[in-house]
Amino acid sequence: MMDKLLFMFDTDPHPSVFDTVVAYDGGADRVAGYADVTPDNVGALVDGTIYTRGGDEKKNTAIFIGGGSMAKGEELLECVKKRFFANFRVSVMLDSNGSNTTAAAGVALLAKTGDLKGKKAVVLAGTGPVGMRAGAMLASEGCEVVLTSRKQDRADAAAKQISERFDVKCSGFEASNPDQFAEAVKDANIVFAAGGIGIELLKEDAWKDNPNIELIADCNAQPPLGVEGLEATDKGKERHGKTVFGALGIGGLKLKLHRALIGKLFESQDNVFDAEEIYAAAKEMA
Amino acid sequence: MMDKLLFMFDTDPHPSVFDTVVAYDGGADRVAGYADVTPDNVGALVDGTIYTRGGDEKKNTAIFIGGGSMAKGEELLECVKKRFFANFRVSVMLDSNGSNTTAAAGVALLAKTGDLKGKKAVVLAGTGPVGMRAGAMLASEGCEVVLTSRKQDRADAAAKQISERFDVKCSGFEASNPDQFAEAVKDANIVFAAGGIGIELLKEDAWKDNPNIELIADCNAQPPLGVEGLEATDKGKERHGKTVFGALGIGGLKLKLHRALIGKLFESQDNVFDAEEIYAAAKEMA
Amino acid sequence: MMDKLLFMFDTDPHPSVFDTVVAYDGGADRVAGYADVTPDNVGALVDGTIYTRGGDEKKNTAIFIGGGSMAKGEELLECVKKRFFANFRVSVMLDSNGSNTTAAAGVALLAKTGDLKGKKAVVLAGTGPVGMRAGAMLASEGCEVVLTSRKQDRADAAAKQISERFDVKCSGFEASNPDQFAEAVKDANIVFAAGGIGIELLKEDAWKDNPNIELIADCNAQPPLGVEGLEATDKGKERHGKTVFGALGIGGLKLKLHRALIGKLFESQDNVFDAEEIYAAAKEMA
Numbered sequence: 114m115m116d117k118l119l120f121m122f123d124t125d126p127h128p129s130v131f132d133t134v135v136a137y138d139g140g141a142d143r144v145a146g147y148a149d150v151t152p153d154n155v156g157a158l159v160d161g162t163i164y165t166r167g168g169d170e171k172k173n174t175a176i177f178i179g180g181g182s183m184a185k186g187e188e189l190l191e192c193v194k195k196r197f198f199a200n201f202r203v204s205v206m207l208d209s210n211g212s213n214t215t216a217a218a219g220v221a222l223l224a225k226t227g228d229l230k231g232k233k234a235v236v237l238a239g240t241g242p243v244g245m246r247a248g249a250m251l252a253s254e255g256c257e258v259v260l261t262s263r264k265q266d267r268a269d270a271a272a273k274q275i276s277e278r279f280d281v282k283c284s285g286f287e288a289s290n291p292d293q294f295a296e297a298v299k300d301a302n303i304v305f306a307a308g309g310i311g312i313e314l315l316k317e318d319a320w321k322d323n324p325n326i327e328l329i330a331d332c333n334a335q336p337p338l339g340v341e342g343l344e345a346t347d348k349g350k351e352r353h354g355k356t357v358f359g360a361l362g363i364g365g366l367k368l369k370l371h372r373a374l375i376g377k378l379f380e381s382q383d384n385v386f387d388a389e390e391i392y393a394a395a396k397e398m399a
Numbered sequence: 400m401m402d403k404l405l406f407m408f409d410t411d412p413h414p415s416v417f418d419t420v421v422a423y424d425g426g427a428d429r430v431a432g433y434a435d436v437t438p439d440n441v442g443a444l445v446d447g448t449i450y451t452r453g454g455d456e457k458k459n460t461a462i463f464i465g466g467g468s469m470a471k472g473e474e475l476l477e478c479v480k481k482r483f484f485a486n487f488r489v490s491v492m493l494d495s496n497g498s499n500t501t502a503a504a505g506v507a508l509l510a511k512t513g514d515l516k517g518k519k520a521v522v523l524a525g526t527g528p529v530g531m532r533a534g535a536m537l538a539s540e541g542c543e544v545v546l547t548s549r550k551q552d553r554a555d556a557a558a559k560q561i562s563e564r565f566d567v568k569c570s571g572f573e574a575s576n577p578d579q580f581a582e583a584v585k586d587a588n589i590v591f592a593a594g595g596i597g598i599e600l601l602k603e604d605a606w607k608d609n610p611n612i613e614l615i616a617d618c619n620a621q622p623p624l625g626v627e628g629l630e631a632t633d634k635g636k637e638r639h640g641k642t643v644f645g646a647l648g649i650g651g652l653k654l655k656l657h658r659a660l661i662g663k664l665f666e667s668q669d670n671v672f673d674a675e676e677i678y679a680a681a682k683e684m685a
Numbered sequence: 686m687m688d689k690l691l692f693m694f695d696t697d698p699h700p701s702v703f704d705t706v707v708a709y710d711g712g713a714d715r716v717a718g719y720a721d722v723t724p725d726n727v728g729a730l731v732d733g734t735i736y737t738r739g740g741d742e743k744k745n746t747a748i749f750i751g752g753g754s755m756a757k758g759e760e761l762l763e764c765v766k767k768r769f770f771a772n773f774r775v776s777v778m779l780d781s782n783g784s785n786t787t788a789a790a791g792v793a794l795l796a797k798t799g800d801l802k803g804k805k806a807v808v809l810a811g812t813g814p815v816g817m818r819a820g821a822m823l824a825s826e827g828c829e830v831v832l833t834s835r836k837q838d839r840a841d842a843a844a845k846q847i848s849e850r851f852d853v854k855c856s857g858f859e860a861s862n863p864d865q866f867a868e869a870v871k872d873a874n875i876v877f878a879a880g881g882i883g884i885e886l887l888k889e890d891a892w893k894d895n896p897n898i899e900l901i902a903d904c905n906a907q908p909p910l911g912v913e914g915l916e917a918t919d920k921g922k923e924r925h926g927k928t929v930f931g932a933l934g935i936g937g938l939k940l941k942l943h944r945a946l947i948g949k950l951f952e953s954q955d956n957v958f959d960a961e962e963i964y965a966a967a968k969e970m971a
Contacts, residue, residue, distance in 0.1 A: 116423045120416055127726060130692055130733025133717050134746060137688045138738070145419050145432065146717065154413060160596070161416025164620065164650065166424070174420060198621070310732070334736065335770075364736065402709045406702055431705050431718065440699060446882070447702025450906065450936065452710070460706060484907070 115173045116142040117379045120162055122150040122189060124180030124209070131211065132179045135368065139375025141175075150180075152192045159196040162203045171382040176205040177375075183209050183242035184274070190387065204384035206374060206391075211367065212242030213388050214374070216307075217395035218367035219243075219330045220250040222358050223303060225399045226328060226349070230255030233325075234303035235286070237261050237294060237314045237339065240271040243332055244307030248272075250392045251303065252281035261297050263289040279388070295319035298326060306331040306339035317342030321353040334360035370395050401459045402428040403665045406448055408436040408475060410466030410495070417497065418465045421654065425661025427461075436466075438478045445482040448489045461664040462491040469495050469528035470560070476673065490670035492660060492677075497653065498528030499674050500660070502593075503681035504653035505529075505616045506536040508644050509589060511685045512614060512635070516541030519611075520589035521572070523547050523580060523600045523625065526557035529618055530593030534558075536678050537589065538567035547583050549575040565674070581605035584612065592617040592625035603628030607639040620646035656681050687745045688714040689951045692734055694722040694761060696752030696781070703783065704751045707940065711947025713747075722752075724764045731768040734775045747950040748777040755781050755814040756846070762959065776956035778946060778963075783939065784814030785960050786946070788879075789967035790939035791815075791902045792822040794930055795875060797971045798900060798921070802827035805897075806875035807858070809833050809866060809886045809911065812843040815904055816879030820844075822964050823875065824853035833869050835861040851960070867891035870898065878903040878911035889914030893925040906932035942967050 119141035121128050128146025136144045147158060162174045178189050186209030193205055208214050223229065234251040236244045239260035252258045252275070260275075260283065262268035268285025275283045288297045294315045298304050302325055308314045310333055320326050321342060329352075333339035338359065342352060348362030374386055374394060384390075405427035407414050414432025422430045433444060448460050464475050472495030479491055494500050509515065520537040522530045525546030538544045538561070546561075546569065548554035554571025561569045574583045580601045584590050588611055594600045596619055606612050607628060619625035624645065628638060634648030660672055660680060670676075691713035693700050700718025708716045719730060734746045750761050758781030765777055780786050795801065806823040808816045811832030824830045824847070832847075832855065834840035840857025847855045860869045866887045870876050874897055880886045882905055892898050893914060905911035910931065914924060920934030946958055946966060956962075 118420060118423060120419075126721075127719055127730060128717075130717070130719075130730045131737055132733070133692075134690060134733060134737035137690060137715060143423060143430070144715070144717070145414075145416070145430070147413055147416075149412075158413060158416045161418070161420060165417055165420035165654065167651075167654075365739075368737065368739075404706060404709060406705075429709060429716070431700075431702070431716070433699055433702075435698075444699060444702045447704070447706060451703055451706035451940065453937075453940075 115170055117173050119144045119175050119177055121146045121177045121179055122155060123148050124150055124182055124185040129179045135371045136375050139372035141375055152188055155189055155192050156196055159193050163201040171203055172379055174203045175378040176203060178207045180209050183212055183245050203382050204378040206378055206386035210242035212246040213391040214371040215243045215332055215367050216246035216250055217392040218370055219363045220247055221395035221399035222363060223328050223330055224254055226356050232302040233257045233300060234305060235259045235298050235301040237306045238308035240267050241307055245271055245275055246388055247305045247307055248283055249275045249279045249388055252283055258283045259286050261286045261288040291316050300325050303328045308333055308339045311335045313337040313341055315340045326355055328356050330358040332360050366399060370398055401456055403459050405430045405461050405463055407432045407463045407465060408441060409434050410436055410468055410471040415465045421657045422661055425658035427661055438474055441475055441478050442482055445479050449487040457489055457668040458665055460489045462489060464493045466495050469498055469531050489668055490664040492664055492672035496528035498532045499677040500657040501529045501618055501653050502532035502536055503678040504656055505649045506533055507681035507685035508649060509614050509616055510540055512642055518588040519543045519586060520591060521545045521584050521587040523592045524594035526553050527593060531557055531561055532674055533591050533593055534569055535561045535565045535674055538569055544569045545572050547572045547574040577602050586611050588613050590615045594619055594625045596621045597623060599623040599627055601626045612641055614642050616644040618646050652685060656684055687742055689745050691716045691747050691749055693718045693749045693751060694727060695720050696722060696754055696757040701751045707943045708947050711944035713947055724760055727761055727764050728768055731765050735773040743775055743954040744951055746775045748775060750779045752781050755784055755817050775954050776950040778950055778958035782814035784818040785963040786943040787815045787904055787939050788818035788822055789964040790942055791935045792819055793967035793971035794935060795900050795902055796826055798928055804874035805829045805872060807831045807870050807873040809878045810880035812839050813879060817843055817847055818960055819877050819879055820855055821847045821851045821960055824855055830855045831858050833858045833860040863888050872897050875900045880905055880911045882907045885909040885913055887912045898927055900928050902930040904932050938971060942970055
């Protein structure tokens with residue numbers, strides 16, 4: 114039987130180790146990582162995936178787009194799709210920085226607790242790949258979404274990008290210190306912390322007595338966590354009357370989802386897995 | 400059993416995806432791609448292939464040289480061979496940009512239609528890897544060969560390189576627009592289009608009523624094709640009284656040949672596959 | 686069963702081909718090589734190894750640190766270990782330039798001939814990865830160790846680094862021509878040549894009649910050898926009354942050791958293989 118080959122086009126200087134491990138665990142037989150992939154050089158790489166196997170064999174070749182930048186990842190996905198023509202196409206998945214799978218797992222777990230429609234959701238440090246996708250998915254559930262960034266213009270730019278890509282409403286909020294983060298979540302019902310590893314964003318005092326907040330999710334697994342007072346392993350845990358999810362609590366579903374989607378990539382030659390498809394899969398698995 | 404390992408030394412900034420897929424399909428168990436390989440850094444890489452397995456085990460390690468530049472590929476092959484000594488050698492194949500396999504498949508299909516001896520063959524946009532190898536193989540069949548380039552000096556340089564490497568006669572011709580391409584093929588019996596993807600070189604008007612032209616081959620699979628009036632899937636098709644071959648028509652044999660040669664690399668530890676060996680294999684398989 | 690994945694973090698611009706081949710032969714199912722790994726970028730790579738598999742699965746992921754510089758390799762090992770926390774860790778092996786395995790094989794073969802305690806050992810061209818590890822291992826056997834370099838300050842720096850890392854005594858000696866190398870080994874009992882490929886360090890005249898010298902090991906497999914008068918295949922051969930080991934004689938054990946350690950990496954999730962562990966394994970296998 115023909116090997117299932119996954120070509121990882123990464124926008125960073127090293128192809129992601131994380132994505133490589135999950136690719137194997139998800140069912141790829143061989144993974145080839147490509148670093149520093151750009152719109153300028155991706156064309157020849159795509160050609161290598163579409164001209165090398167005939168007919169039904171093509172479903173055994175797939176492309177995974179990763180790297181630290183959502184904007185670069187989205188641009189690359191467009192370039193890849195444009196290079197395809199007629200039957201010369203393979204399946205492709207976009208998950209820059211685990212954006213889609215992590216956000217989908219986190220939001221799907223929140224959505225499983227009850228209807229999110231009409232609630233206000235604040236994504237802390239939300240201009241990275243995970244935050245932007247979480248914002249989009251929360252908006253797709255009918256939430257009013259606010260993204261914070263250290264700079265108002267970056268927050269606004271990310272909000273605008275989400276609004277345009279997903280046809281939802283989303284706004285930006287400047288926050289870079291504990292007081293500003295506390296202010297940002299004051300009237301929120303949902304808090305989604307999407308900051309970097311080992312960076313605390315929200316103090317326990319800022320949420321434990323806040324009567325509006327019902328749900329908290331945090332994607333940072335390494336102490337100090339993004340939200341003080343959570344444990345990374347929390348998964349639907351009640352704390353101060355709120356239902357909370359830590360990074361490892363979310364991470365279990367994220368990994369299961371990520372692996373499952375790699376497997377599904379090879380089921381046909383024309384899958385395109387981006388936010389919508391990945392979030393739908395997450396809701397089925399949550 | 401020991402894994403069959405293929406080390407792909409690529410002269411470009413990314414190892415070829417195309418060559419990676421074909422390497423697996425040809426029977427390599429593991430493929431490791433190396434980018435930006437140069438005469439300066441290839442020595443240590445070669446050492447890794449020859450000092451790691453003993454005696455008969457060495458046939459399970461092989462080297463594939465690829466990348467966009469024929470000149471760099473040839474130089475690298477020389478460096479690799481020079482690094483070998485005594486029994487410290489592994490099999491190696493040179494196929495920069497699919498040069499040898501594509502050219503061999505194309506020319507072998509032309510040669511299968513009848514004796515090419517004494518015919519005039521014009522390789523359009525012939526200074527790239529495929530064009531230069533096609534020129535050499537056509538010359539080896541006894542054709543008078545002309546290569547075109549946008550610049551006379553580049554055409555002459557490529558023709559000279561072929562003449563010296565293969566001990567054949569070959570000349571250059573400057574052509575960069577439809578009229579010049581038409582002029583270039585006026586008294587040709589064989590037209591071999593070796594231009595880039597999606598670039599039209601020859602108008603249908605320039606060949607359909609030309610009584611000299613008997614055979615046409617085109618290596619560009621993506622519309623617009625290199626020769627107007629062909630279909631990429633043509634394989635020995637009669638059009639306007641000429642026998643024509645499109646890129647996908649050639650590509651089938653090219654892939655079969657490329658895969659078969661990867662498999663043969665691992666049959667002994669001292670194969671060297673370059674134009675001559677690859678063309679001989681193509682003629683057997685055409 | 687879960688694939689055994691080896692991530693090779695290499696400090697050089699290309700991941701080592703040598704280490705890749707041995708990784709497969711040692712039992713890794715998949716090897717992913719990373720080039721230009723530095724303390725600045727290794728963190729994210731390590732995260733990919735520790736967050737992707739749960740519990741007992743983690744023993745199927747391991748890290749191998751290689752590259753031409755011992756100092757960079759040691760620094761990287763420290764960074765990798767620092768990134769681990771609690772149960773979030775995988776096994777790791779340091780073998781920059783084959784340093785630990787080559788030195789361990791060489792010194793273990795010398796040690797097998799008899800007690801080395803109290804003997805004077807001179808490591809020629811000893812400031813590279815192999816030389817520095819050989820010096821450390823000889824010192825651990827109770828030898829008085831001298832390292833030569835073309836520059837006194839480089840010899841002293843390497844000797845100091847060994848002394849500090851392994852808590853042993855070691856000194857430097859400047860030698861760059863035949864007379865100086867002869868002088869360096871005048872009162873040595875053990876000569877360990879650790880120079881580059883194809884570079885002769887010691888003339889036969891400098892050792893054949895020297896009554897002090899009992900044991901000679903040379904790590905250079907490519908003619909001219911590091912020590913004139915040896916054959917690369919010598920393995921405990923008597924020459925002029927001395928017991929000598931050539932690079933291929935040592936290389937057999939080195940390869941066996943290197944392969945075995947790769948296999949052992951995957952036996953638990955918390956192995957750290959550096960000089961001490963690798964030398965202990967070599968003595969068992971010698």
